[in-house]
Amino acid sequence: MTDNPTNTAEEIDGPRRDFLLISTSALGAAGVAVAAWPFIHSINPAADVLALASTEVDLSAIEEGQSVTVMWRGKPVFIRHRSAAEIAEAESVDTSDLKDPESDADRVQKAQWLVTVGVCTHLGCIPSGQSVGDNRGEFGGWYCPCHGSHYDTSGRIRKGPAPFNLPVPPYAFTEDTMIVIG
Amino acid sequence: MSAPSNKKFENRLVQWIDDRLPIFSYADANVIAYPTPKNLNYWWNYGSLAGIILVIMLVTGIFLAMNYQPHADVAFASVERIVRDVNYGWLLRYLHMNGASMFFIVVYIHMFRGLYYGSYKAPREILWMVGVTIYLAMMATAFMGYVLPWGQMSFWGATVITNLFSAFPLVGDYIVTWIWGGFSVDVPTINRFFVWHYLLPFILIGLVIVHLWALHVHKSNNPLGIDIKSPQDMMPFHPFYTIKDLYGLGLFMIFFMYFVFFAPNFFGEPDNYIPANPMVTPPHIVPEWYFLPFYAILRAVPDKLGGVLLMFAGVFVLYVLPWLDTSKVRSATFRPIFKQMYWIFFLDCIFLGYIGFNSPDEQLLGMKMLYWGRIATAYYFFHFLVLLPLIGKLETPKPLPSSIYEEVAKKCRAKED
Ligand code: HEM
Ligand code: FES
Numbered sequence: 323m324t325d326n327p328t329n330t331a332e333e334i335d336g337p338r339r340d341f342l343l344i345s346t347s348a349l350g351a352a353g354v355a356v357a358a359w360p361f362i363h364s365i366n367p368a369a370d371v372l373a374l375a376s377t378e379v380d381l382s383a384i385e386e387g388q389s390v391t392v393m394w395r396g397k398p399v400f401i402r403h404r405s406a407a408e409i410a411e412a413e414s415v416d417t418s419d420l421k422d423p424e425s426d427a428d429r430v431q432k433a434q435w436l437v438t439v440g441v442c443t444h445l446g447c448i449p450s451g452q453s454v455g456d457n458r459g460e461f462g463g464w465y466c467p468c469h470g471s472h473y474d475t476s477g478r479i480r481k482g483p484a485p486f487n488l489p490v491p492p493y494a495f496t497e498d499t500m501i502v503i504g
Numbered sequence: 505m506s507a508p509s510n511k512k513f514e515n516r517l518v519q520w521i522d523d524r525l526p527i528f529s530y531a532d533a534n535v536i537a538y539p540t541p542k543n544l545n546y547w548w549n550y551g552s553l554a555g556i557i558l559v560i561m562l563v564t565g566i567f568l569a570m571n572y573q574p575h576a577d578v579a580f581a582s583v584e585r586i587v588r589d590v591n592y593g594w595l596l597r598y599l600h601m602n603g604a605s606m607f608f609i610v611v612y613i614h615m616f617r618g619l620y621y622g623s624y625k626a627p628r629e630i631l632w633m634v635g636v637t638i639y640l641a642m643m644a645t646a647f648m649g650y651v652l653p654w655g656q657m658s659f660w661g662a663t664v665i666t667n668l669f670s671a672f673p674l675v676g677d678y679i680v681t682w683i684w685g686g687f688s689v690d691v692p693t694i695n696r697f698f699v700w701h702y703l704l705p706f707i708l709i710g711l712v713i714v715h716l717w718a719l720h721v722h723k724s725n726n727p728l729g730i731d732i733k734s735p736q737d738m739m740p741f742h743p744f745y746t747i748k749d750l751y752g753l754g755l756f757m758i759f760f761m762y763f764v765f766f767a768p769n770f771f772g773e774p775d776n777y778i779p780a781n782p783m784v785t786p787p788h789i790v791p792e793w794y795f796l797p798f799y800a801i802l803r804a805v806p807d808k809l810g811g812v813l814l815m816f817a818g819v820f821v822l823y824v825l826p827w828l829d830t831s832k833v834r835s836a837t838f839r840p841i842f843k844q845m846y847w848i849f850f851l852d853c854i855f856l857g858y859i860g861f862n863s864p865d866e867q868l869l870g871m872k873m874l875y876w877g878r879i880a881t882a883y884y885f886f887h888f889l890v891l892l893p894l895i896g897k898l899e900t901p902k903p904l905p906s907s908i909y910e911e912v913a914k915k916c917r918a919k920e921d
Contacts, residue, residue, distance in 0.1 A: 359592075360591070360592035360595050360596065361563065361567050361592075361596070363591040363592055364567050364570070364571070364590055364591050364592045364593060364596055365567070365570055366591055368571070368585070368589040368590040368591060368593070369588070369589035369590075369591075370585060370588075370589040371589075
């Protein structure tokens with residue numbers, strides 16, 4: 323403040339105008355941010371897409387040694403009815419040797435049923451191995467033709483560029499041979 | 505759009521960029537320092553409002569298109585899905601739907617402003633004509649947009665409007681088939697209408713740029729309708745008109761949002777929530793409200809081709825308006841006779857809209873709507889083709905003030921006393 327006892331218009335008006343400008347701009351910016359959200363959120367999965375997000379599968383028709391592929395959220399899910407030999411092999415692996423250590427028991431709910439998402443964790447190709455004659459790679463599970471990833475009978479990555487095991491989707495047994503994925 | 509100013513910027517990065525690409529000088533010359541008449545009233549808010557609504561329409565439209573499917577089999581369902589299942593899809597759709605009506609409200613006010621204050625006169629004829637072209641492009645965009653939800657009104661509106669072209673002798677039927685891409689409004693039609701509906705707004709942006717380019721050559725007209733004579737007549741656009749435009753925008757958004765949130769189907773027709781059925785025409789088909797005056801003109805003429813031509817003439821007469829109005833005085837404020845005729849013409853347009861909304865056989869004050877429609881249509885053209893040329897010759901305008909500045913100063917003094 324100056325010696326002058328009456329403040330100039332500049333002194334009174336300046337801070338007041340700054341306050342008005344800053345507060346209005348801040349409110350305006352907040353308003354724009356709030357208004358942007360509906361636009362951003364509108365391209366997220368819609369209610370009907372989310373509603374389609376669970377898939378029911380009857381396992382009773384799948385013979386031992388056979389595999390089926392079902393659709394879940396637009397992606398293939400591999401369901402394999404594993405033989406005793408395959409289970410034994412999966413369980414015998416020392417997890418400390420694995421790139422993505424996980425025991426077989428942590429990946430299944432019932433040992434004969436392996437359920438995994440059938441998308442290679444490298445760059446998203448579909449590994450082969452669902453039909454009996456397919457190339458199943460060096461570990462008897464799946465083999466990804468794109469860049470040569472080998473998965474074992476527990477769907478774990480054993481060799482090749484993929485960083486993670488085939489993920490296990492959330493699923494639950496509703497009956498002895500009936501599961502709901504998602 | 506006018507030549508870049510020689511402005512120097514304090515920030516060296518800004519200056520560096522500006523020396524190479526003068527975007528900052530352009531912005532300064534066109535929206536910051538841009539000289540604007542001191543005496544603009546609120547009727548001058550509607551140009552910038554129209555621009556903002558155009559942006560809102562583009563943004564909501566682009567996001568709607570991410571979930572819309574332009575195929576006759578699924579279009580209706582895809583729109584219902586947007587409203588019911590897509591996150592905030594209801595908001596996007598209602599903003600876009602009501603935004604179209606808001607756009608026309610704003611542009612009609614903007615145009616009637618121009619008519620009242622003589623903004624179409626020299627040296628702004630091309631500015632005005634670009635405006636008329638914008639209006640035509642808007643109508644085409646709105647018409648094709650209305651077809652996309654593929655309800656009963658969409659389908660039959662599309663059928664009726666495209667059939668207008670069949671009125672042309674010899675080539676008419678071929679044109680219609682060509683527009684349809686088939687023998688009725690069907691799968692190919694909705695696909696191409698979607699493409700045009702997406703494309704035209706970008707052409708609109710181009711037209712708006714040309715519109716503003718022309719505007720910035722001679723600057724805005726003003727309520728007195730007299731030329732800018734000295735720098736004293738003007739003030740910088742920012743902050744004076746940026747604030748005024750923003751204030752108007754705030755009020756307008758309240759009006760707009762009332763419809764979006766509380767009456768989203770106010771401007772719509774319930775029949776458009778019935779999926780398109782090529783076998784059944786709804787008993788009472790009406791176009792969207794903003795086409796109603798032209799619909800009334802169309803129906804006023806007993807001859808098919810004549811009706812179509814007269815309807816198009818209703819818009820095209822605006823192109824020659826600058827040469828029909830023979831008065832050199834722009835603002836209606838100083839034209840006592842024109843001012844009265846202006847308001848009668850305004851009421852005539854509203855009345856035409858009312859007639860377009862009602863069925864031609866309905867009675868009004870003991871006369872069929874059809875005949876009222878003929879009178880109102882005749883008056884519409886009488887105003888442009890007879891009254892405007894004559895009034896300019898016969899009327900004695902009031903004396904014009906000598907400058908904007910003096911008039912503004914006089915008003916200020918009157919307020920202080
Ligand atoms: C997309 C639609 C339109 C947009 C975005 C738009 C934008 C603008 C803007 C920002 C202005 C300057 C501000 C103002 O004077 O209000 C303006 C002026 C003008 N517009 Fe438009 N406009 C549109 C449609 C039209 C139409 C359809 C017409 C007439 C048929 C028209 C005729 C004029 C005229 C004559 C002026 C100069 C007015 C004056 O300075 O007095 N515009 N427009
Ligand atoms: S995507 Fe499977 S190995 Fe690259």
